[in-house]
């Protein structure tokens with residue numbers, strides 16, 4: 001391994017410093033700092049309204065931070081001069097409500113990004129999409145439209161859509177919260193698979209058991225701050241702050 | 253009040269009686285003699301021309317205004333253009349289309365000789381644009397914010413997100429309303445006679461003034477409008493059905 005690669009390997013993929021976000025009357029993020037490394041599977045948990053979604057959405061600037069910096073692959077993406085669209089291609093995002101494009105087939109949903117933004121040919125884009133569809137067990141649904149799919153299938157397609165851009169990190173905002181209970185498993189299965197594949201992931205979720213199972217790092221947020229950070233299992237078994245103890249008692 | 257209704261009934265009865273009694277003569281007098289039917293066919297041509305081109309202008313103008321307005325709403329940019337659009341919408345939607353037509357003909361084009369069909373197209377186009385703008389803007393606003401976010405999160409910029417993700421969905425949603433705008437405009441152009449443009453309505457009215465028999469020419473005019481409106485409505489229904497079927 002060359003030195004520069006070594007540095008790249010060891011320096012954080014995402015480095016957040018003193019992140020603040022004010023909405024008109026809400027102070028949603030109050031000084032958040034955290035480093036996320038390649039291969040990390042970071043779970044963000046905390047009570048409703050604590051700023052988890054806001055934090056996640058600031059990472060790709062769907063939400064514009066009020067102040068603070070975010071370095072992504074060493075580049076300050078909070079700098080107004082940087083071309084955020086370019087960096088977003090490397091940050092896949094999965095939404096609670098799936099947000100598939102209803103007027104396009106599944107295949108078109110998957111290929112429009114690579115074709116329009118990464119100048120892939122139709123064949124290249126479709127063959128990679130097929131590969132990924134197979135991986136999530138949906139290779140037969142390429143010609144379906146989103147409203148012909150179940151919730152679990154939609155979410156798996158949404159994950160594949162993000163993966164088709166070959167991102168360096170995947171951001172998930174409560175990916176299973178809008179699903180019927182019997183469909184949660186199939187989506188978690190795909191995420192587990194990604195984690196095993198060493199995909200860097202940041203996941204906001206209320207699925208504590210799942211977090212405990214695959215997280216390499218867990219952030220506990222309350223009132224716009226990260227109150228406690230822990231390594232996966234340790235976080236859930238030995239909470240240090242009272243706040244986290246009460247929270248875990250309530251949700252576990 | 254009651255006697256007025258009775259009176260009206262009497263007059264209508266008499267007119268219809270005279271007509272049935274006299275129909276062949278009346279028909280000959282109003283439509284055949286001196287090729288008077290030509291007032292109707294020529295007028296219809298003018299009416300359709302004005303309507304079609306006015307709708308075209310209306311859609312283009314309305315689309316631009318809608319894009320400016322919703323871009324301003326979503327990004328806070330284009331403040332000056334947005335202000336111009338707001339003034340346009342307020343003025344056009346706040347005044348009668350006939351007044352707008354008269355002002356455009358007598359004031360704006362007052363001192364130049366210009367084709368009246370052109371004036372009518374411009375006037376009705378500008379008028380229609382304001383209504384189309386609000387139709388399309390409503391269509392854009394009705395698309396779930398998540399669609400924007402999904403587009404942006406993939407890496408599309410604002411314009412690309414609009415073109416690939418939002419507008420195709422908008423057009424599908426607003427097509428019926430745009431069709432309806434066409435129907436509305438077809439009927440609204442009937443005031444073109446005020447600038448002495450010989451449209452369908454004016455054509456019928458000219459026959460009336462020549463033959464002194466109002467019933468047949470005006471009835472014919474009404475039936476022709478009705479015919480086109482019903483055809484268009486039917487087409488629109490079919491189109492809506494198609495869109496719903498492909499509504500995936």
Ligand SMILES: Nc1ncnc2c1ncn2[C@@H]1O[C@H](COP(=O)(O)OP(=O)(O)OP(=O)(O)O)[C@@H](O)[C@H]1O
Nearest residue numbers: 023024026027028047048049050051052053054055
């Ligand atoms: N667009 C917005 N405008 C105004 N306030 C907002 C906006 N988005 C979020 N907030 C506020 O910011 C705070 C943090 O919201 P956020 O959605 O990040 O919480 P969360 O931890 O994701 O909660 P949940 O678990 O319910 O999803 C809340 O008080 C919320 O009301």
Ligand SMILES: [Mg+2]
Nearest residue numbers: 052053054174
């Ligand atoms: Mg949330």
